[in-house]
Amino acid sequence: MIDQKNKINNKIVPLIFTDFYPSQSHSHEGLCVHEQIPHLPGSENALVLAPSIKYPPFPRYRYVRSHRPESGWQNCEKNVFRIPGYYFPVFGEKFLVKKIIVDSLALLQWRGNDFDIIHANWAYRSGYIASQVSEYLNIPLILTIWGSDIDIWIHEKRKQRYIFQALEKAYKIITQNKSHKEKLLQFGVPNDKIVINPMGIDTQIFTIKHAKKPNKNFTFAIIGNLFRDKGHQEVLQSLSMCNPDIRLVVIGDGPEMLRLVYETASYNLRDRVVFTGAKNPEEIPELLQKSDALIIGSRHEGGPKVLLEALSCGKPVVATKVGFASEIIHPECGKLVEIGDIFAMAKAMDYIAENQWDAQKIRQTALPFDWQNFRLKMEKTYISVLGEHLTCA
Structure with a gap:
């Protein structure tokens, strides 16, 4: 044998x-x-x-x-x-x-x-x-x-x-x-x-780093290719209904870029949204660490892996019920919303921004996925x- x-x-x-x-x-x-x-x-x-x-x-x-x-x-x-x-x-x-x-x-x-x-x-x-x-x-x-x-x-x-x-x-x-x-x-x-x-993810690279924020604005990151099924439009709509101190950093590039820039202006969000374009994978840990939370608006996903990466950095997550998000997200690390429900997403974003989160407890959720x-x-x-x-x- x-x-x-x-x-x-x-x-x-x-x-x-x-x-x-x-x-x-x-x-x-x-x-x-x-x-x-x-x-x-x-x-x-x-x-x-x-x-x-x-x-x-x-x-x-x-x-x-x-x-x-x-x-x-x-x-x-x-x-x-x-x-x-x-x-x-x-x-x-x-x-x-x-x-x-x-x-x-x-x-x-x-x-x-x-x-x-x-x-x-x-x-x-x-x-x-x-x-x-x-x-x-x-x-x-x-x-x-x-x-x-x-x-x-x-x-x-x-x-x-x-x-x-x-x-x-x-x-x-x-x-x-x-x-x-x-x-x-x-x-x-x-x-x-x-x-x-x-x-898996590299939990040694995606780790907690505390940095003193220069202003009071709470920043969500959304990371991924700019395709329609990634839900960027719904995230922008939700942002327009949130606390005006909440900001959004859009990390990625793709065919929806021009349309999303136009919609950012139409929702009067130009002062609250930043488009970074595509970033190398090596830059993602630092971008997550500089953000306050992650938001995922996708209509379908296998993972998404970035959810685990954000949790490993100790960041709370707002996510639609796609992929393994429903299996991983719990009340101590974020909020789940139905796909396409912009009102629930706006409410969840406000909830994340208004509450204090234990970064170490959040990180524990991601550690089994190394x-x-x-x-x-x-x-x-x-x-x-x-x-x-x-x-x-």
């Missing part, structure tokens, strides 16, 4: 598929995967394959073209390859995914196939592509879902079959929260295939999958 624990610690070679991964032109895309990889078992040996898709120059694809990395084969960093794909309206998904599957297999044949496990991120498209590669190479598949795949894409007909195929072929499916587990169960995924393991605990649980999952694969072989 092979010692699976020894294999995990010394010999495992994971192959990672991901639809989203940071590139030179889109440094904030797929950061969750980029930050997670170093904490996976065998990460020092991992190979990452990320599709790089080119869309036709038609107006309907203008948005997606501007938010996808450059096309073409790229070895953008050590052991990270971008595989080119071309989306044609007539041939659509079938041509695209088949080409990426064939090119992935060709790359693996050229490089050498010495992988023990395949770990895919997002059921669509990478989960499906990885499921085909897994079947062809007879390597077990683990799938991490992040939210969009089962919150949004699974309800789109042209994507459904790819998602269900990935869910069926995976030995284990990693979810970020209980609500996503419930959705998977509703879609017919067996309970023993589902593992809840939220991505990277060490994440890795330990992932090691158990890898061991289980490798053992199950050997049994079935």
Whole structure:
């Protein structure tokens, strides 16, 4: 019998598929995967394959073209390859995914196939592509879902079959929260295939730092890409109904920037809102530490990870009931509100600003979610999958 624990610690070679991964032109895309990889078992040996898709120059694809990395084969960093794909309206998904599957297999044949496990991120498209590669190479598949795949894409007909195929072929499916587990169960995924393991945070970097405030204004931070489903508009509307001493710092960039700047002016909030633009991940701890609280207005999330980062810094949080927010937020660390309820959000913001908060108690909520605990649980999952694969072989 092979010692699976020894294999995990010394010999495992994971192959990672991901639809989203940071590139030179889109440094904030797929950061969750980029930050997670170093904490996976065998990460020092991992190979990452990320599709790089080119869309036709038609107006309907203008948005997606501007938010996808450059096309073409790229070895953008050590052991990270971008595989080119071309989306044609007539041939659509079938041509695209088949080409990426064939090119992935060709790359693996050229490089050498010495992988023990395949770990895919997002059921669509990478989960499906990885499921085909897994079947062809007879390597077990683990799938991490992040939210969009089962919150949004699974309800789109042209994507459904790819998602269900990935869910069926995976030995284990990693979810970020209980609500996503419930959705998977509703879609017919067996309970023993589902593992809840939220991505971790560095609690040594995201820590409490007390700074003397130069003024009386209470500042909320909202951090993330400026997409419509992140709820920035609702946060601005709520702010307009709050105590005028409350301020908002909007950290991030994206297609909604101009609209949000316009709405800030229309709500007469120009003196109360600051847009910082995109920031490097290394700057986020200090930005959180300088803020008084975090606000999350998202309509759907897998996490969000920034919630844990704020709690680790001892900051109270106002959050919509998305992702694992409902499982983590309690009265001693913040307030939960229904999605889209701007009146409840305004009331919660006033409540957070008017009350005193124990930073140490807040931080205790985040400590179980450090990277060490994440890795330990992932090691158990890898061991289980490798053992199950050997049994079935």
